[in-house]
Amino acid sequence: MAICGPSGSGKSTLMNILGCLDRPTSGRYLLEGVEVASLEDDALAALRNRRIGFVFQTFNLLPRMTALRNVELPMVYSGLSREERYQRAQEALIAVGLAGRMGHRPSELSGGEQQRVAIARALVNRPAIILADEPTGNLDSAAGEEVMAVFRLLVEGGATILMVTHNQRIAEQAHRVIQLEDGRVISNPIS
């Protein structure tokens, strides 16, 4: 699903609320039936850890760690053992097509590769939903296509991906597009 709209339309704010990084000042947000606004900080952190996977425009990888360790990061906070973390991180990187690049640091990877590492990281705790904020915003069209290909693959495999973008063409690759303008939904077709 894609949320599309010009800059200033509130896409990032919406993403932050959906991702439990921010609380709504009014209105309600129910995630899997739970009222998010009523939750404590620790509970929100747990949601971010296990139910939500984030992909950012600026990748947000830890620069001094390898791709593998970056992907392991959410599992560190969900208390998995070192062996399990290694195992799952490997699988995730293979799933996004980076089997041969696991030991590389972000500075040694191209933009598209870095974003795919970020996607692998988002997957690794088996979240209910993956949130992507302008995932192709810092990528050229070729790399952007790589990323979209990965998303399509994941959706086919049963994942739910919510993407925010200002790029109509990218947005139209989604199954459903919601248009946002000045903080309001102006179109929400069920297709």
Place this chain on the structure above:
Amino acid sequence: MDIREALALALEMLAANRVRSALTMLGVVIGVAAIILLVSLGEGATAYITNELTGLGTNLLIITPGKTQTSGGFHPPMASTVRKLTYEDAVALRRRASLLTDAVPVVLGTGKIRYQGNSRHISIVGVTPEFQRVRNLYVEIGQFLGEEDVEGRRRVVVLGRTVKRELFGEGNPLGRFVTLADSRYRVIGIMERKGVSLGFDIDDLVFIPVKSAQDLFDTDRLLEILASVGSPDDIDRAIQQVKDILIRRHGNREDFTVISQGAILSAFTTILKILTAVLGGIAGISLVVGGIGIMNIMLVSVRERTREIGIRKAVGARRRDILSQFLIESIVLSSLGGLLGVVLGVGGAKGLSFFFTYLPTRVSMWAILMAFGFSAAVGVFFGVYPARRAAVLDPIQALRYE
């Protein structure tokens, strides 16, 4: 994340900027080393004094004229208003105090000793034969004063090592005559080498019979009476016996002081313990300064890693995860510094007493553990504030940080 991994991560973070970590640690290293060094100096002095006093024999009592509250003082042989102790007092104690094994009267004066061209200004001590036993100081060559020497007020003298060397060089002084303040004295013995004991340089004085000393200095005042008690358990009762006997002899007045070696020892050790604690405290100040350095650097580090903190929070780190991560880092930093400081401090203490034998040091386990413990505590105390700052960062703002 279990504790091993947390430690590994902390070490990794510190190693990422080795120079900075090393410089930050330096404050703690110096602080801990200083604590250990100064405390070991204090403990060394305490051990030295304890050794010295214990070497006198645990059963020594010192009876001095005048009532003093402090211990270990001595009265110079000048005229004073203080009531005197006499030879007869010593005799009375020897006869009537059942718990004493010996009571030695001591007369002290100074004068010039001369032999052939050489002369020396020395202390002259008048004692009885039991002096050796009571003070654990023995004659090495020849013989010490005898009972007949005292009774006969004979002019015989036992020389200290240094005096012998100054007057006779390598020659044999036994049987020769020296001049002590215009009188001729025959040398009958030379003392063993001892150095300084109870404030006197034993090597640089001479012993003559106590009654001869009374004649020489024209006085019947004693410097002190040295007494030894048969058994350490009897010391308190022996002191009471001495007091009873002397009070009666002195017209019902307690115008003298009885000091036991145990009392001197505990007075000294108390003073030295306080001194050691003060030294340690002063050194501790530098540890605090080191801690401030840690807090400073951790604050900088937190600021630099704002983005990283945001990322960790975005993938599910709770406040306490971030707090513990940074707190562990500062504890590891300070503890490593503490470890190095211990090594440096112990090495320094040992080296100091090796190169400067007059500076005894004693390194004790408790001092090491305490200093190391303080270093870890510094890490906790000064690391909490930066760690809290990290923990309460807003993830969204943090992620935007450049």
